[in-house]
Amino acid sequence: MSLQGTVGRTKAYSLRSIAMSLVFLLLFTACFTGAASAGAASAASKMSTDLIIVNKKTNKLGFFSGGKLEKVFPVATGKTKNLTPEGTFRVVLKVKNRPYYKEHIPGGDPANPLGDRWLGLEVNGTYGTTYAIHGNNNESSIGKYVSAGCIRMHNDDIHWLYPRVAKFTTVIITSSSRSMENIASKAGYLLGTKLFAGTFVINGEAVAVKSPFVEENSRIYIPLREAVSLLGGSLRQEAGTGALMITIGGQTVIHKPLSSIATVNGKEVIMLASRNVDGRLYFPLGSLTPLFGLPVVWDAKKGTVEL
Incomplete structure (x- = not known):
C-alpha cells in the first residue's frame, strides 16, 4: 500500500492548455465518432451520478x-x-x-x-x-x-x-x-442534477434515447449526439479550434463544447453552456429553437420532447 516515486509538478499554464485540448478531443471522440471499444462503450453507457x-x-x-x-x-x-x-x-x-x-x-x-x-x-x-x-x-x-x-x-x-x-x-x-x-x-460534478429516461417524439413517433436526459435547476439538457442523429443531422469538428459544426436541416451552428456561445449564420448567439456528463456532451433543450429554428414541446410529466 505504498506509493513509489514522486509526482512531478507541471506549470499551471501547461496544465490548462493540455486539459482544454483533452476536453475537446475526448468529447469529440467519445461522443461523436463511436470509436470506443465495446467494453468502454458498455461502461460509458452505464451513466452514474x-x-x-x-x-x-x-x-x-x-x-x-x-x-x-x-x-x-x-x-x-x-x-x-x-x-x-x-x-x-x-x-x-x-x-x-x-x-x-x-x-x-x-x-x-x-x-x-x-x-x-x-x-x-x-x-x-x-x-x-x-x-x-x-x-x-x-x-x-x-x-x-x-x-x-x-x-x-x-x-x-x-x-x-x-x-x-x-x-x-x-x-x-x-x-x-x-x-x-x-x-x-x-471537478465538474453537477450538483442539484437529476438524470432520467427521456423520449423524443418526432413526427408523432416516440423514440427512447439510450442516454438519459439531465435536469438541473429546472432546465433540461439532452444528449447532443443522439439528438442530432434522430433529427437526421450531422456533426464534425472544426480543424484547429475544437469547435463543433452541427448541421440540422439547412441550419449550421458552430459551438465550442462547454461554452455559452454559438455562431448561427455568422452571428454570435448567447446560450446556456453545454455540459459534459460522464464523457457525453449535453445541450440545453431550450437552445434548439433559437439555434436551429426547431419548435420544441416539453412534457415534464411524460419526460418527452416533441419536435
Whole structure:
C-alpha cells in the first residue's frame, strides 16, 4: 500500500492548455465518432451520478449521489503526505472478506486490518489490489494519519457505503480547505442534477434515447449526439479550434463544447453552456429553437420532447 516515486509538478499554464485540448478531443471522440471499444462503450453507457471525495486535509470522505452530498464519514489516511496518492481514480474491485495476505489473516477475521469490505481503486497502474477504501480492526485509528496508503473507514460506515458504490464510480483524493460541494463542483460534478429516461417524439413517433436526459435547476439538457442523429443531422469538428459544426436541416451552428456561445449564420448567439456528463456532451433543450429554428414541446410529466 505504498506509493513509489514522486509526482512531478507541471506549470499551471501547461496544465490548462493540455486539459482544454483533452476536453475537446475526448468529447469529440467519445461522443461523436463511436470509436470506443465495446467494453468502454458498455461502461460509458452505464451513466452514474455517484462520486466519492476523500479530503486528506480533514480526513473526511464524502459520498455524492443523484447530484447531492448524501453523507460524510471520518477516515484514516497515510502516515505521510505522499502515501495516500492524490488524483482522480475509479473503483474497480469490490471484495467482501478479503484476506490480509501479508500476515496470512483470513477474510472476515476480527484481527484482519482490512475489515470485511474492500473497494479497490485503480491507481498508478494498480488495479484495485493495492489501494482501497476499506474497513479496519482498530476503530480508534479512524480520523488519524496512520495507514500505509489506503483509506480506512469505521466498519459500520463501510457497511453503509459498500452496497451503494458501483464499479467504476469516480473517486477524487485531494488535500483541500474547500467544502466537499465546492471540490465536487470544481471537478465538474453537477450538483442539484437529476438524470432520467427521456423520449423524443418526432413526427408523432416516440423514440427512447439510450442516454438519459439531465435536469438541473429546472432546465433540461439532452444528449447532443443522439439528438442530432434522430433529427437526421450531422456533426464534425472544426480543424484547429475544437469547435463543433452541427448541421440540422439547412441550419449550421458552430459551438465550442462547454461554452455559452454559438455562431448561427455568422452571428454570435448567447446560450446556456453545454455540459459534459460522464464523457457525453449535453445541450440545453431550450437552445434548439433559437439555434436551429426547431419548435420544441416539453412534457415534464411524460419526460418527452416533441419536435
